[in-house]
Amino acid sequence: MKETAEDEAVRNRTYRVVADELRGFIERFETLVEEKAAIGDQQKAVMAEAKARGYDTKALRRLIALRKRHAEDIAEEEAVLQLYREALGM
Template identity: 55%
Template sequence: MSTIGHNSDAVAADQLRLLIERVERLEEEKKGIADDIKDVYLEAKATGYDVKIMRQIIRLRKIPADDRQNAEAILETYMIALGMIE
């Protein structure tokens, strides 16, 4: 009986090690992608684009059109109420 328990412990340890190694590889890939994104923003800035606005546009493009339009309408209503726009 102890052999079965020992084998299952070894299998569990191997599985844990493999999972951790997968996460480590993915973290490395994520860092590489983040570096690539940073390079693109640096290139855009060097070309004269406003990176802050680009980031806002990218965030907005992730939002479904209906949700974005609804949020923009509410934002406009609030800005009118605060006298920020007429």
């Protein structure tokens, strides 16, 4: 079947729409990557400031991770750790 001029015009419009949509997704993703990098830099700056003021940043990161978890999960993990410490005589 031979493609008519009208068929070609429809195909071109379809490709143009798909390309525009695809470009939109890619640009949105790239923007998010840039924002994520900027946030990472801000997080590093906060930790550097805390360290400069004498805080243990390793402990701060541990506290931040703990705050994301449920209290029951933390209690269970700490109970297991205590049991293991006792078994090892620590």
